[in-house]
Amino acid sequence: MRTTTIAAVLLFATAGCADGPIALPMAQITINTSSGSNDFMVEVASDPASQQRGLMFRRKLAPDAGMLFDFHKATSLSFWMKNTILPLDMIFIRSDGTISSIASNTVPFSTAPIPSSEPVRAVLEINAGRAHELGIHAGDRVRAAIFLNGN
Numbered sequence: 001m002r003t004t005t006i007a008a009v010l011l012f013a014t015a016g017c018a019d020g021p022i023a024l025p026m027a028q029i030t031i032n033t034s035s036g037s038n039d040f041m042v043e044v045a046s047d048p049a050s051q052q053r054g055l056m057f058r059r060k061l062a063p064d065a066g067m068l069f070d071f072h073k074a075t076s077l078s079f080w081m082k083n084t085i086l087p088l089d090m091i092f093i094r095s096d097g098t099i100s101s102i103a104s105n106t107v108p109f110s111t112a113p114i115p116s117s118e119p120v121r122a123v124l125e126i127n128a129g130r131a132h133e134l135g136i137h138a139g140d141r142v143r144a145a146i147f148l149n150g151n
Helices: 014-019 048-052 130-134
Strands: 028-031 036-047 066-077 076-077 088-093 099-103 120-127 141-144
Touching: 028 120, 036 048, 036 120, 076 120, 120 130
Parallel strands: 036 066
Antiparallel strands: 028 036, 028 141, 066 120, 088 099, 088 120
């Protein structure tokens, strides 16, 4: 399977920096863990342009906020942190909504690839350390409209 390289955590297109962030659709998602549920209000990046912008240049992210990258079908992915100020946790999610893997505390501005361990449908980016703080692990379930299992 071909690996799709995504400039994952980008928010502004070079030409659009002066205009500020582009508003994306919002969605509430829930992550069910063995210790309870955690709700997040996320921006949904579901097209190549918004996925390319991602969270680039963001200086802050609310504790229960994030960005959900929806690729519409399972594929092998590789993200990076180029031009990303905030350290993030990247949660790789299978098509059925289960968490495949988590890349914790990613390094700001790094161009090192952060690959999925298997084909996934989506990636959730949240503040670095939140997955550990909330007890989110591989195998936990993400409930969201895109997975046809809730919210």
